[in-house]
Amino acid sequence: DAGITQSPRHKVTETGTPVTLRCHQTENHRYMYWYRQDPGHGLRLIHYSYGVKDTDKGEVSDGYSVSRSKTEDFLLTLESATSSQTSVYFCATRGGGTEAFFGQGTRLTVV
């Protein structure tokens, strides 16, 4: 998995609580991405980063924020979790090449 660690791997949280997912990489890749995967929707980009402190919104960014204070860490925060944010979240990283590498995912359930 190209040195990508997502934590936690599973989480159950209550509606209205903040949640932070972490992506840690050991590849020194410049680019990092957060996706959500839902049945019938495939993979949809939430936010991405093109360097430390440089981030931008993706297709489904509402209700999510990100931070990247170090090259190796990219955090995804659900400011106030809702049931519609129940999903599997994937982090991906990319160096100088075309292709990106995905982590193993975090399954988040909002009850």
Added chain:
Amino acid sequence: QQQVKQSPQSLIVQKGGISIINCAYENTAFDYFPWYQQFPGKGPALLIAIRPDVSEKKEGRFTISFNKSAKQFSLHIMDSQPGDSATYFCAASMRNTGFQKLVFGTGTRLLVSP
């Protein structure tokens, strides 16, 4: 708006058979078409990719066929094996626009029966 439409949603193939997954796209500016393979509990991984200057690309048992005029591309898995059982995603983007511009299909769950 779904820019890449993938079918079928699920597929069952007998061992040794041919698995075929189809994708259609709308944006004629797309010029990079990768396929990803995802095993249960794992993240997607690039399987094979094609650019529109060729009509077919083969890597082992996996072949991408590309029809530019029809705006369609497909993945063929020859001699399908139980180990090929996974979810497959097609995707599309424009060259040099960055990985963040990659648009994914909705996925096909393939089961190869022994």
